[in-house]
Amino acid sequence: MASKQSVPPEQLTDRLFATERNPEDFRFDASVARVFPDMIRRSVPGYTTIIPMIEVITEQYVQPGSNCYDLGCSLGASTLAMRHGIPHSDCTLVGVDNSSAMIERCEHYVALDDNDLPVQLRCEDILTTELSKASVTTLNYTLQFVPPEQRLPLLTRIANATLPGGVLILSEKIRFESDAEQDIQTRLHHEFKRANGYSDLEISQKRAAIEKVLIPETLATHKARLQDAGFDQVLVWYQCFNFVSMLAIKNP
Numbered sequence: 001m002a003s004k005q006s007v008p009p010e011q012l013t014d015r016l017f018a019t020e021r022n023p024e025d026f027r028f029d030a031s032v033a034r035v036f037p038d039m040i041r042r043s044v045p046g047y048t049t050i051i052p053m054i055e056v057i058t059e060q061y062v063q064p065g066s067n068c069y070d071l072g073c074s075l076g077a078s079t080l081a082m083r084h085g086i087p088h089s090d091c092t093l094v095g096v097d098n099s100s101a102m103i104e105r106c107e108h109y110v111a112l113d114d115n116d117l118p119v120q121l122r123c124e125d126i127l128t129t130e131l132s133k134a135s136v137t138t139l140n141y142t143l144q145f146v147p148p149e150q151r152l153p154l155l156t157r158i159a160n161a162t163l164p165g166g167v168l169i170l171s172e173k174i175r176f177e178s179d180a181e182q183d184i185q186t187r188l189h190h191e192f193k194r195a196n197g198y199s200d201l202e203i204s205q206k207r208a209a210i211e212k213v214l215i216p217e218t219l220a221t222h223k224a225r226l227q228d229a230g231f232d233q234v235l236v237w238y239q240c241f242n243f244v245s246m247l248a249i250k251n252p
């Protein structure tokens with residue numbers, strides 16, 4: 001773990017898709033990790049609202065002596081929001097990501113954050129990382145990168161590890177059953193990116209790069225699967241265009 005004196009990683013503007021490049025699948029490598037705060041803020045409508053709300057939701061559902069997990073933590077934005085929402089010193093907060101470039105930089109951000117709750121960072125696959133006694137688990141735009149056939153087993157493992165009264169915060173890019181709505185929401189998402197300074201070339205090259213690795217599903221699919229996995233109540237607490245966040249609750 002990095003010391004409190006560590007220097008913050010430099011924050012760069014995302015220009016990864018600004019010049020013509022060979023089509024290649026998107027990966028969370030060092031070049032993405034370096035620009036990630038800028039990339040996600042300018043690419044995901046509502047991201048800057050969802051992060052502080054994760055603190056509010058965590059505060060509502062965290063239980064003393066429990067574990068809290070941020071699965072696919074990247075640079076720890078959602079991890080730190082959870083950390084600020086946990087008032088109990090006997091909780092364990094765990095951030096998991098299988099990108100070493102992300103976890104290395106995440107260690108710096110955690111060290112710089114002004115809060116004493118220890119954070120355990122694991123460079124591991126969320127499909128196999130150990131989970132137990134969970135009160136609050138977050139999958140903030142991570143499940144969408146897990147191969148669809150592995151999503152139910154993962155959510156079932158999370159539900160089984162969740163204490164009565166515990167929750168899963170699940171944020172996802174979604175697709176729509178109606179082609180007409182899909183077209184409108186996609187256009188609005190692209191307009192959001194344009195308004196944030198991305199060019200048409202950047203938008204189309206990024207779209208091609210994520211096509212095979214980020215697989216969106218409908219809200220109905222998400223809701224039914226969360227119930228199948230073992231959650232009792234599922235609700236949408238946020239939506240902006242084709243980006244939603246759900247709360248899946250296990251009855252007390």
Ligand SMILES: Nc1ncnc2c1ncn2[C@@H]1O[C@H](C[S@+](CC[C@H]([NH3+])C(=O)[O-])CC(=O)[O-])[C@@H](O)[C@H]1O
Nearest residue numbers: 028072073074077078097098099125126140141145
């Ligand atoms: N199987 C896996 N195991 C571990 N990590 C994974 C796996 N698949 C993907 N990841 C990791 O999930 C993260 C997804 S980003 C999350 C943002 C963060 N939650 C935030 O609130 O800032 C979302 C986005 O970029 O749209 C990346 O860091 C991947 O390495």
Ligand SMILES: O=C(O)C(=O)Cc1ccccc1
Nearest residue numbers: 039040043044173206210214
């Ligand atoms: O950029 C996009 O079009 C997205 O759908 C969101 C996103 C954000 C960060 C990495 C990959 C996808």
